[in-house]
Amino acid sequence: MNVYWNGEVVPQEQAKVNPLDRGFLLGDGIYEVVRIYQGMAFELEAHQERFDRSAQRIGLLQEYPRLKVVLDALMAQQSDQLMDGMLYLQTSRGVAPRKHFFPNPPVAPSTFGFLSPLPRPDLMNRAMARSTSVDDRRWLDCDIKSISLLGAVMAAQKAQETGSVEAILHRDGRVTEGSHTNVFAVIDGVLRTHPPDHWILNGITRQVVVQLARSRGMSVLEDAVTLEELRKADELFLTGTTVEIWPVSHLDGLKVGGQAPGELTCQLMKAFNERVSGKVDA
Numbered sequence: 001m002n003v004y005w006n007g008e009v010v011p012q013e014q015a016k017v018n019p020l021d022r023g024f025l026l027g028d029g030i031y032e033v034v035r036i037y038q039g040m041a042f043e044l045e046a047h048q049e050r051f052d053r054s055a056q057r058i059g060l061l062q063e064y065p066r067l068k069v070v071l072d073a074l075m076a077q078q079s080d081q082l083m084d085g086m087l088y089l090q091t092s093r094g095v096a097p098r099k100h101f102f103p104n105p106p107v108a109p110s111t112f113g114f115l116s117p118l119p120r121p122d123l124m125n126r127a128m129a130r131s132t133s134v135d136d137r138r139w140l141d142c143d144i145k146s147i148s149l150l151g152a153v154m155a156a157q158k159a160q161e162t163g164s165v166e167a168i169l170h171r172d173g174r175v176t177e178g179s180h181t182n183v184f185a186v187i188d189g190v191l192r193t194h195p196p197d198h199w200i201l202n203g204i205t206r207q208v209v210v211q212l213a214r215s216r217g218m219s220v221l222e223d224a225v226t227l228e229e230l231r232k233a234d235e236l237f238l239t240g241t242t243v244e245i246w247p248v249s250h251l252d253g254l255k256v257g258g259q260a261p262g263e264l265t266c267q268l269m270k271a272f273n274e275r276v277s278g279k280v281d282a
């Protein structure tokens with residue numbers, strides 16, 4: 001596999017990470033995952049904006065390559081054109097003697113990226129997801145797309161060990177998001193999801209889904225649901241770049257949100273498919 005490494009596209013084995021890289025040592029960096037549909041990046045500008053915001057939030061002020069530059073460089077080196085896949089890109093604060101504070105003077109950031117194939121899920125026919133509620137013990141700056149993912153890794157592992165595909169995180173019973181997805185519920189006809197603040201990552205898929213819902217006249221409330229509400233919700237689904245929209249059938253081994261994807265979820269999956277195929281703008 002070819003990868004992007006600090007301005008060059010090289011075979012993976014030739015991307016030599018300096019062990020003093022702050023990304024490697026301290027998890028001091030940020031990342032993005034962008035979906036590629038039919039060879040085209042989906043919502044690239046929104047991902048760039050979020051990446052720039054993450055950079056600003058962690059005080060990474062030096063120049064780093066834009067997503068489009070990395071994407072084009074990697075695409076140009078593909079032997080077969082990538083149709084459905086994903087771009088991973090991360091930038092760390094660079095190589096410096098190990099200190100907790102930022103290197104002063106600043107050093108050049110390190111950027112790593114790769115493309116990988118990822119077929120589209122068949123949204124309307126995919127098996128529904130099983131989920132497990134997990135105490136959200138991550139840090140308090142979840143709006144930053146940080147490469148320090150230990151909290152998310154631990155939660156995802158817990159879900160896996162209990163036969164689920166995703167953890168539904170909560171703080172004292174208030175649902176925040178998944179380990180790598182956002183969570184939506186339909187309660188009394190209203191689509192509910194956590195507001196985009198520091199408790200969650202404001203997912204690009206989340207934003208697209210909110211936009212699709214509003215433009216179809218659905219009522220959307222960006223307000224956290226409790227676990228108790230979630231257990232009684234009429235519909236429940238996850239969103240994310242890799243999973244798109246994924247209806248949930250179980251929470252902690254108990255049935256939730258109906259045994260078939262609900263009415264609003266189906267409308268949104270259909271709208272999302274149309275959006276991906278370029279048939280509608282929003």
Ligand code: PDD
Nearest residue numbers: 033179180181182201203204205240241
């Ligand atoms: N994760 N919340 C968290 C904590 C995430 O890590 C992600 C994405 C999302 C969904 O965001 P988006 O719709 O922009 O993908 C929500 C990526 C895909 C990952 O870590 O692989």
